[in-house]
Amino acid sequence: MKIAIVGPGGIGSTFAFQLEQAGHDVTVVARGRRLEQLQRDGAIVTATGKRAPVQVAAALDPTTPWDLVLVTVLVSQVEAVLPALAASAARTIMFMFNTFEPFDRLRYTVGEARFAFGFPAILASLDDGVLTTQIFGRPVSTTVTDPSWAKVFTDAGIASVVHPDMESWLRTHAAFVAPVMIASARAHERRAGVSWSEAVTLARAVDEGFRLVRRLGNVITPAPMTVASRLPTPMTAAFLWALTRLSAIQRSGAAGFGEPRALIDAMTAASPDPTPALQAIRP
Numbered sequence: 001m002k003i004a005i006v007g008p009g010g011i012g013s014t015f016a017f018q019l020e021q022a023g024h025d026v027t028v029v030a031r032g033r034r035l036e037q038l039q040r041d042g043a044i045v046t047a048t049g050k051r052a053p054v055q056v057a058a059a060l061d062p063t064t065p066w067d068l069v070l071v072t073v074l075v076s077q078v079e080a081v082l083p084a085l086a087a088s089a090a091r092t093i094m095f096m097f098n099t100f101e102p103f104d105r106l107r108y109t110v111g112e113a114r115f116a117f118g119f120p121a122i123l124a125s126l127d128d129g130v131l132t133t134q135i136f137g138r139p140v141s142t143t144v145t146d147p148s149w150a151k152v153f154t155d156a157g158i159a160s161v162v163h164p165d166m167e168s169w170l171r172t173h174a175a176f177v178a179p180v181m182i183a184s185a186r187a188h189e190r191r192a193g194v195s196w197s198e199a200v201t202l203a204r205a206v207d208e209g210f211r212l213v214r215r216l217g218n219v220i221t222p223a224p225m226t227v228a229s230r231l232p233t234p235m236t237a238a239f240l241w242a243l244t245r246l247s248a249i250q251r252s253g254a255a256g257f258g259e260p261r262a263l264i265d266a267m268t269a270a271s272p273d274p275t276p277a278l279q280a281i282r283p
Helices: 010-021 034-041 074-085 104-110 147-155 164-188 195-214 222-227 234-244 247-255 258-270 274-279
Strands: 004-007 025-029 045-046 051-053 055-057 066-072 093-096 113-120 122-127 132-135 141-142 160-162
Touching: 004 010, 010 025, 010 045, 010 051, 010 122, 010 147, 034 045, 034 055, 055 258, 066 074, 074 104, 074 258, 104 113, 113 164, 122 247, 141 147, 141 164, 147 160, 164 195, 164 222, 164 234, 164 247, 164 258, 164 274, 195 222, 195 234, 195 258, 195 274, 258 274
Parallel strands: 004 025, 004 066, 025 055, 045 132, 066 093, 093 113, 141 160
Antiparallel strands: 045 051, 113 141, 122 132
């Protein structure tokens, strides 16, 4: 299959690597320093020394009938790529990023028949163009709206499942992960875990986020998040306090505060009521 990856950061590069290794024809669309790295290497290069040769482009070719265009930019960057996606001859366009926004505009822009969404169960980073990645499998799997692409990803070594209500899934995830990302970014800055009082404040934001998801008419999903939403605040705080003492979580905080800030802004904008707990943690 002919597949284009728009936004080959850690996540996009992981998909590019796995799909190329599985025999697909992969093109990565990048810009700036990442484009220079890919043009230099002509491949996705991993920290273990493996290489997956890929085509490299500075823009998405609108005439190519891609079987899939996988969009792995940040939500704050998607507006810039929507015109190219709308003009593309791709058969399927799958967005894959954190968002609290409804799907309506993205679906309308690319067309109902081509629209798909997913979320990766992957931790990945790039160090001067070299990819370090950890792909999770069941019970924590990449989740998508499209069964056929779930199979393609699974066959390429990225275990994937289908969820029938991806909008609720993403809103639940945003409510939980925005405080977690803020906690990890603080831990990265300090090279130390958050304090207990900070953990409690973050846990209150998690609780408020879950309540917001329900007020908007969505369900808390999947099952582990349903359990998490029922935990008392001290237990959530204890989880966050302990989580930020893990070196992997501290490293993940290098991404900074931009993404969780955008998620909190989207949540507060969507809320019919004030959101003091979320506002209290906004960087």
